[in-house]
Amino acid sequence: MTEGPWWRTPAGREGLAVGLVGLYGVSAGALGVAAGLSVAQTMLTSLLLFSGGSQFAFYGVIGTGGNPLAAVATASLLGLRNGFYGLQLSRVLAPSGRLRPVTAHLTIDESTAVALAQETRRGSRIGFYVTGVALFVVWNTTTLLGALAGTAMGDPRAYGLDAAAAAAFVALVWPRLFGRGEDGRTGPVATAALAMLLTLVAAPFTPTGVEVLVGATAALVVGLRVRRAPGEGAR
Template sequence: MTVPVPLDRAERRPVLRAAIGIGLYAAAFGASFGAVSVSSGLSLGQTMVLSLVMFSGASQFAFAGVAAAGGSPFAAAAAALLLGVRNGFYGLPLAEILQPRGWRRLGTAHLVIDETTAMAVGQPTRPLQRYAFWTTGIILCVLWQVGTLIGSLAGAAIDPATFGLDAAAPAVYLALLWPRLAGAAQRWVAVAGAGLALVLVPLVPQGVPVIAAASVAVLAGLLPRRTRTPEP
């Protein structure tokens, strides 16, 4: 049986600082969602339940957007599910890192989102990966609910486009992803995925470009890697 190695304060400090910074962004982004949700016709209670149960910013905005356009609840749920499919891909590396058992799988799966995945896989050691996942997940979940409540109470007084909150999510995720693009292969996969998504945006429904871009990374991961003979 392997005894977990405790992390010292110097190892935890930068991870905690980054998690708090992302959490503050989540609060602001959650406020924009709360404002958009209530202006779309959802009540305060419905908005809070959606934010707590779904806990996925892009999917929640898709749900509220379809509802605002007069779509049925089934259409709104389908759009949200389409954008949430990517979280299933995140579960593959995180299952190996976290190794949840029993009922813990439910709580773990609920926190599998873009930010927690990027924070976890970006750490050098397994204990630090687990600390980054749980710290980021808990902070984001709490501050996301707080932000949603504030935005819901403020209602239409908050315009996400005016404050630039509509661009906050991709900007933060790009900042988390950038350090991982250390090799040429990773950069080519990122460029190919982004290019495919840009081409599909005007041609297919919302959410499909995200899935298509993710499929590029999946296909790249399935391709055999060329082995290089080490030099003496």
């Protein structure tokens, strides 16, 4: 069933369903203003940065009083994976010159996952753009709602918003450790453990925010040692 208008195809339906995941933009908006960003700054990151994990990282480091440079570095390093998604997708989507910037902007975890799960090229294209556009609309609408609600709420700690940021990171890393096809792979789990240890050890001695970058070196330590399993690639 890959014929017919896009909304009748499995890829189109899947894309719309995944787009609803963007509802958690509410938490991004609330965390952004809780971290000390204005509503405009929060919205700008949702519209232009448009990558949930990087946004949470940026808000998190800024919110704990971290160096803005460390916040930019952490969020940007976290976004490197999107570059790899583009590499995988450029063969499937083959966007023309004019479509390329839009395609690049929509290249995130969810749109990539839906696109690469389709069996036909048309399915992949439909899946990618439907997911990307649906998420973009839902994500930015809910970020605005969250940012406005967050501004009206007062002390974010009373609502547990600082804990929500921590929980968001746990929920984002979880499928990368224990998700489908990840069980029993030592690389990610070893990396996570080492990163947390390095961060704990470095934190008292480094400017706020820099301890995250120290923890990030765990990826180099483990990645340059562990031999790649067959079929494993950038995600």
